[in-house]
Amino acid sequence: MSKPIVAIVGRPNVGKSTLFNALAGEKISIVEDYPGVTRDRIYADVTWLNYQFTMIDTGGIEPESKDMMISYMRKQAEIAIETADVIIFLVDVRQGLVDSDYKVADMLRKSHKPVVLAVNKVDNFDKFMADVYEFYNLGMGDPMPISSASRLGIGDLLDEVVKHTMQLEGDEEEDERPRIAIVGKPNVGKSSIINKLLGEDRVIVSDIAGTTRDAVDTAVTYEDKEFVFIDTAGLRRKSKIKEDLERYSIIRTVAAVERADIVILVIDAQEGVTEQDAKIAGIAHQRGKGIIIAVNKWDAIEKDDKTIYKHTKKVREVLSFMPYAEIMFISALTGQRMFKMFEIIENVIQNQSLRIQTGVLNEILTEAVAMQQPPSDKGKRLKIYYMTQVAIKPPTFVIFVNSKDLMHFSYTRYLENKIREAFGFGGTSLKFIVRERKEKE
Known part of the structure; x- marks a missing residue:
């Protein structure tokens, strides 16, 4: 099952990026430092309770004039409708309901995609609730009061998003075709x-x-x-x-x-x-x-x-x-x-989808360790107890060691090369998870 995609749509300055950052946690970079990857965060992986989804920020380019606003909003809504499974429509309680909010609401409604309406900048629920109710006029269901900056109401918002993604999962039969x-x-x-x-x-x-x-x-x-x-x-x-x-x-x-x-x-x-x-x-x-x-x-x-x-x-x-x-x-x-x-x-x-038996993996491991000693630090040497494959797509291996800190990236890569020499695995990445075990276990 692929991860659902959630997009945030809304006018400039309603706080889309603040919400995006609040949801994405502190993981500010989009991907690790691969060459050529800029750090403009367009997407991030979000985990809430046991659910995971990919969050997309459709904003990024602000229109220069009021007249461009509607076409800008339309473009943004189009991209969200096209790519996302669930859409968060963000509005601003302090600016109130404006014309372009209505236009976007119309587009989103016609798309029949699930939409969660979030009213931002509500940092005091008692004070602003009357203003929040005004957004019922958009006809997008219950407006959810949140404050991205103070992180209020974020949990409720995520619960609502997850509710929709769970329904989607129910709708999708398992399609085995590649x-x-x-x-x-x-x-x-x-x-x-x-x-x-x-x-x-x-x-x-x-x-x-x-x-x-x-x-x-x-x-x-x-x-x-x-x-x-x-x-x-x-x-x-x-x-x-x-x-x-x-x-x-x-x-x-x-x-x-x-x-x-x-x-x-x-x-x-x-x-x-x-x-x-x-x-x-x-x-x-x-x-x-x-x-x-x-x-x-x-x-x-x-x-x-x-x-x-x-x-x-x-x-x-x-x-x-x-x-x-x-x-x-x-x-x-x-x-x-x-x-x-x-x-x-x-x-x-x-x-x-290749699965390798644990026995075979450990023969390769023993040979690899014999050929190239595991690293050591301050007299303590890395011990590798055993390795087992726990998943496919991509093939994922767990390596049990005496100390995680001693397991250098370069040694993991060396073991990966040895596994590839034996089994090829062309065209697919391999994932390695390093777990610590005490000697006695």
Whole structure:
């Protein structure tokens, strides 16, 4: 089950970012320091009680004038409606009800997505309750008084959000079909790849009926296997502001990656791998998804016997945090190697679901430890007792040691390399959890 996505919508200065930060806790950075990942926080993972969801901040760009306000709000609401499962509509008790609040409420109502109406800046419930009731006029159900700054009412707000996400989970039957998101910067050929895959005689295409969130999903049957492709190329509407476009394409990408098992990152061969590519790759890596890098427009590159080697090296350098990613060179235009894609997807799916017996893992562990001594600090040496696999998608291993502090990142990586040498695990990240045990246990 993918994590539900919750978006915050509201006029400028109603406190969206304050609410976002209050909900996201102190985790201010979007992802760890992968190269090329800027720290503009567009999304964050929120855990409330036992529930987890991904929070998206649709704001970020403020309109310059009153006239632009409505179109700005509309754009923001559109992006939220398109990508989110639950929407928090934030209004400001001190400014009261304004025209653009009504317009946004209309859009949200028509979308039939669950909306939680939150009235912000209520730092004294007794004093402001009469003003809060005014927002019943929006016809969006009960307004919930909160104060992002003083963190009042946040728990009730989250309870309400979780109620909606639980209903969504009830609505979704378990879909076993692998979901593949095709992501990348605008104009790298994402749509042409999907169209090429769909346009072949060997492929049976069926539109997926049902939920609105699957508006751009396509079911594809290839050699009796069904795949669901999630197209993020929905960014057809041209935006006047460049950073606007970039921010929204990232929001869309987060939404698609969240729902996918495998992410195909499309890179333009002529342009080479860029910082924006690294940003998108970082999102998929952090989420533990299967990853295939498709270098498109390969037909346009002049080649000699070293071309593939040079391009591969460059991609590996920029995306050095994901050496496991599968790389393929394709052309959506000529169809070159397009069908290899299904084969690679199949392999990655198998690797993501691979389970390794504890006995076998510990043989590899014993050998690895014998070849390279675990680190020590002030005379105390790291002891590794044993290792076991606890999950798949991505394959997740727990390592039991005498001291967590001694388990350096570099030694975990060394063990990961040993496991990969034995089992490959191409295209999927591996997750390691280090647990401490006392000698006697």
